Amino acid sequence: MRRAVEARARHLGFDAIRVTRPDAVPELVERLPAWLAAGHHGGMAWMEDRADQRADPLTLWPQVRSVVMLGMNYGPETDPLDLLGQRDRGAIAAYAQRRDYHDVLKGKLKELGGYLSAKGDVRVKVFVDTAPVMEKPLAAAAGLGWQGKHTVLVSRTLGNWLLLGAIYTSADFAPDDPETDHCGSCRRCLDICPTNAFPAPYALNARRCISYLTIEHEGPIGREFRTAIGNRIFGCDDCLAVCPWNKFAVTAGEGRMAARADLVSPPLAELARLDDAAFRLRFAGTPIKRTGRDRFLRNVLIAIGNSGEPALAAEAERCLSDPSALVRAMAVWALGRLSGTAALRGLFNVHALGEMDEDVRAEWREALDQAGNTAA
Missing domain, CATH: 1.25.10 (Leucine-rich Repeat Variant)
Structure with missing residues (x-):
């Protein structure tokens, strides 16, 4: 049955599929509360809600026996760092230049989950970043990649450019081996961060992260961060784009995850x-x-202030x-x-x-x- 599910996933456009157990990351039970207690989640109060279910898939759904992790490539066509020199234009994170991944992945996950359910007479639940699911640790446990020092999942074949989805199922699949950490002594992702958002390797303080500040943060952005934001008007790709493992990645190309031309470097005046x-x-x-x-206009005006124009x-x-x-x-x-x-x-x-x-x-x-x- 697993081979049939994998074939179906590839047909639906997923670039990677692996399986792990729901109890594969037991350290989350201690690690997540510590991260929350330090306030590194900033104003993302939803991270605290149902934290026990985030840390333990069995708490979210006791019937789960296997977690099927899937990835879809959104590799950008050009180097995102090149956008930072266009001071009169906005730099938008590569994933956001495309159709909303929630819509793209959710429909395909539902179709794949339905196929799995019908094929094996099992129950399934599908998730795409909108439920208490820790996708990145589970994806690492399944072997899709490893969490780099910037906490993002890194794949040996797709670099940093993977959108993740999860299927919890009552089917009992043999788990895959986790991926080995291949970061070595490299710390490019840490050193390039404009706001020093990494207090240590493998640790992120969201309160200092440009992606958090420009997307999740609701009020005025602190003055200490505004200059560092530059022309980044939605998210930040710096720590992803500088990773040497991207040399093995391929672009998403045309089709499901192609970038919209009007979102690659839109004029600030227009926005x-x-x-x-x-x-x-x-x-x-x-x-x-x-x-x-x-x-969004808050971000655009910060970029205008940084433009020197x-x-x-x-x-x-x-x-x-x-x-x-x-x-x-x-x-x-x-x-x-x-x-x-x-x-x-x-x-x-x-x-x-x-x-x-x-x-x-x-x-x-x-x-x-x-x-x-x-x-x-």
């Missing part, structure tokens, strides 16, 4: 003008839509009257970086005197203080 309806239309079917327009100041100025306080606050920060002292004070007199939001007022105070110090 800064999106209202909610235009945002929803442009990013329909992508992971970006789930973050919401206001947080005075011509983009007009786009930030337009956002000073935005309905969202979060957008207005980041517009002020961007203008503080791009405008001269006199221009900034003129904008303050027009836009700030009636401002009621304290975060926006604080940005104005900081921008004017910095402008005064620069002038002095």
Whole structure:
């Protein structure tokens, strides 16, 4: 039966399939609570919810006997690091340049799960990053790859570019051997991180991670991180892209996981003008839509502030009257970086005197203080 399931998975477009036991990663029972207790999950409160089920698949579903882990390649067509030099354009993480992987994988997992259930008269449950399932440790235990020092799964054949899905089943399959860690002494992924998000190898502090800050974090991004964000407007591929194991990877190419051309390096000026309806239309079917327009424009305005392009100041100025306080606050920060002292004070007199939001007022105070110090 397993061979038939593997053949079906390949037919559906999965690039890797391996099996592990539900109790294959017993150390999660201690490791996950320690990570949460340290606050490294930041504002992702959902990580705390049902933490016992994340750490132990048998707690989530006592009937599970095997965990089928599947991977789909989303290897980018070009080096994501090349986007960072295009300061007037936004850099979007490679996975988000494509159709939302939740939609792509979930439908295929359901089809494969149905096939398995019918083939073997067994029960199944399918998961794609929306349930209390620790996909990366389970994928490593199944032998899809190993968790690198940046905590991302690394494959010897597909590099860092794997989207993961899981099928819990009551079928009793023989487990595969876990993959050996092949990182060796390399620490490129740790050293390239712009915000020092790795307190130690194999440990991630999400509160400092650009992917977390630009996607999951809800409010203003701390000033200490804004310059380091550069033009990354949704996620960050630095630690993935620098991994030497990518030399064995292949691009996803055309078809199911092909990148959308308009999302590879979109102009910041164009993105800064999106209202909610235009945002929803442009990013329909992508992971970006789930973050919401206001947080996305927050990121775009930070990138504008980092661009060094005075011509983009007009786009930030337009956002000073935005309905969202979060957008207005980041517009002020961007203008503080791009405008001269006199221009900034003129904008303050027009836009700030009636401002009621304290975060926006604080940005104005900081921008004017910095402008005064620069002038002095």
